[in-house]
Amino acid sequence: MTIINGAHVLLGVTGSIAAYKAADLASKLTQHGAEVDVILTSGAEKFITALTFQSITGRKAYSDADLWGGQAHILHVGLGHSSKLFVIAPCTANTLAKLAHGQADNLLTVTALAMSGSILVAPAMDAGMYEHPATRQNVSVLQERGVLFAGPAEGRMASGMVGKGRMLEPAEIIGHIRLTLGRGGALAGRRLVITAGGTQEPVDPVRYLTNRSSGKQGYALAQAALDAGATVRLVTHPTGLTPPVGAEVVEVRTAQNMLDEVLKSCEEADALVMAAAVADFRVQHVSEHKLKRRDGIPQIQLIAAPDVLSTVAQERGKLKKLKVVVGFAAESRDLIENAAAKLNAKKLNFIAANDISATDAGFAVDTNRLTLLYADGKRESLPLMGKDEAAEAIIARVANLLE
Numbered sequence: 430m431t432i433i434n435g436a437h438v439l440l441g442v443t444g445s446i447a448a449y450k451a452a453d454l455a456s457k458l459t460q461h462g463a464e465v466d467v468i469l470t471s472g473a474e475k476f477i478t479a480l481t482f483q484s485i486t487g488r489k490a491y492s493d494a495d496l497w498g499g500q501a502h503i504l505h506v507g508l509g510h511s512s513k514l515f516v517i518a519p520c521t522a523n524t525l526a527k528l529a530h531g532q533a534d535n536l537l538t539v540t541a542l543a544m545s546g547s548i549l550v551a552p553a554m555d556a557g558m559y560e561h562p563a564t565r566q567n568v569s570v571l572q573e574r575g576v577l578f579a580g581p582a583e584g585r586m587a588s589g590m591v592g593k594g595r596m597l598e599p600a601e602i603i604g605h606i607r608l609t610l611g612r613g614g615a616l617a618g619r620r621l622v623i624t625a626g627g628t629q630e631p632v633d634p635v636r637y638l639t640n641r642s643s644g645k646q647g648y649a650l651a652q653a654a655l656d657a658g659a660t661v662r663l664v665t666h667p668t669g670l671t672p673p674v675g676a677e678v679v680e681v682r683t684a685q686n687m688l689d690e691v692l693k694s695c696e697e698a699d700a701l702v703m704a705a706a707v708a709d710f711r712v713q714h715v716s717e718h719k720l721k722r723r724d725g726i727p728q729i730q731l732i733a734a735p736d737v738l739s740t741v742a743q744e745r746g747k748l749k750k751l752k753v754v755v756g757f758a759a760e761s762r763d764l765i766e767n768a769a770a771k772l773n774a775k776k777l778n779f780i781a782a783n784d785i786s787a788t789d790a791g792f793a794v795d796t797n798r799l800t801l802l803y804a805d806g807k808r809e810s811l812p813l814m815g816k817d818e819a820a821e822a823i824i825a826r827v828a829n830l831l832e
């Protein structure tokens with residue numbers, strides 16, 4: 430998470446039972462290399478202590494005592510100007526109302542007024558308070574003013590009631606934080622289409638042909654592109670992975686579905702990164718009914734599935750905005766020769782070649798060892814790295830080509 434590493438984040442915590450999750454949020458941010466300064470309201474201190482946060486972040490956590498304590502000169506201004514991002518999680522209905530009205534009666538709200546960077550709010554409130562017209566109005570006032578919202582989610586609340594008002598889980602809030610920190614990045618204003626996962630080609634109503642792609646590399650690419658400020662459409666085969674916050678997700682099953690969605694999405698896109706493992710073959714006659722054992726061993730005839738990248742190459746003249754197309758080559762032998770042939774045949778800007786015979790690269794593992802081959806003949810070998818890092822490396826090169 431390069432985007433979080435080294436970021437300075439202010440975390441405001443208010444008086445909600447969800448305050449305990451703020452400790453987890455502070456912990457995750459700290460583990461990913463952020464410097465986290467926490468401000469607690471007096472309500473928050475009823476649920477959790479400043480010591481909890483200090484122990485997690487290794488930095489002083491502030492409360493209202495510090496506002497009046499006189500240790501730091503104009504503390505709120507210092508805090509408000511020290512960070513590009515103020516995350517208020519959980520944010521109660523009361524603090525939301527104070528923010529909407531510009532009230533400044535505690536260290537958290539006074540810092541929010543002094544804040545020059547972005548404010549991201551993760552509301553937490555029970556029993557229909559979020560739907561109350563007063564709260565609705567406060568939310569829209571804040572949104573008009575540019576305050577960003579993460580949630581709340583629907584679900585069971587502490588009261589036992591079910592409704593909208595649960596604070597998002599820390600991992601989702603981190604997704605929103607990444608989205609906010611990424612704004613203005615190298616791909617700001619760019620639209621990327623990224624594909625992921627392995628095709629499902631039906632045999633009958635219950636069976637399909639698929640492959641071992643986990644979708645991890647494609648999802649990591651989508652996250653890296655979002656971190657760089659891009660608008661991302663993730664066209665994915667079913668994976669079971671949680672999509673990155675902010676991606677427009679379109680789920681497809683067959684190679685034909687993938688082709689249709691990619692062609693449509695590329696009309697508006699600046700770049701396409703095809704990380705999906707698309708089927709080369711599909712079943713000619715898909716059985717309408719379940720194939721039965723009593724009918725004997727079925728003879729299944731395979732025919733060619735559409736080649737998405739080759740079709741994009743043929744349609745390139747019509748896809749006016751599309752400037753960069755990147756493919757992957759999963760090979761078990763003759764890596765460079767095979768990848769170079771695909772680079773040329775599919776008219777790619779570059780291809781990421783992946784040796785799937787290695788146990789630490791390729792399908793269903795968390796690492797990849799990629800060689801990038803470019804259309805101009807240049808070659809670049811990346812060391813063994815996590816799929817997240819590999820994604821960042823590829824997205825950085827896409828951004829360079831789009832410049």
Ligand code: CTP
Binds near residue numbers: 706708709736737756
């Ligand atoms: N690809 C595609 N449509 C297909 C098959 C693959 O667009 N029907 C894309 C993949 O997403 C990848 C690139 O083409 O970016 C290379 O995929 P790969 O499976 O390595 O190559 P194939 O062209 O399918 O050739 P082969 O399987 O014979 O090696």
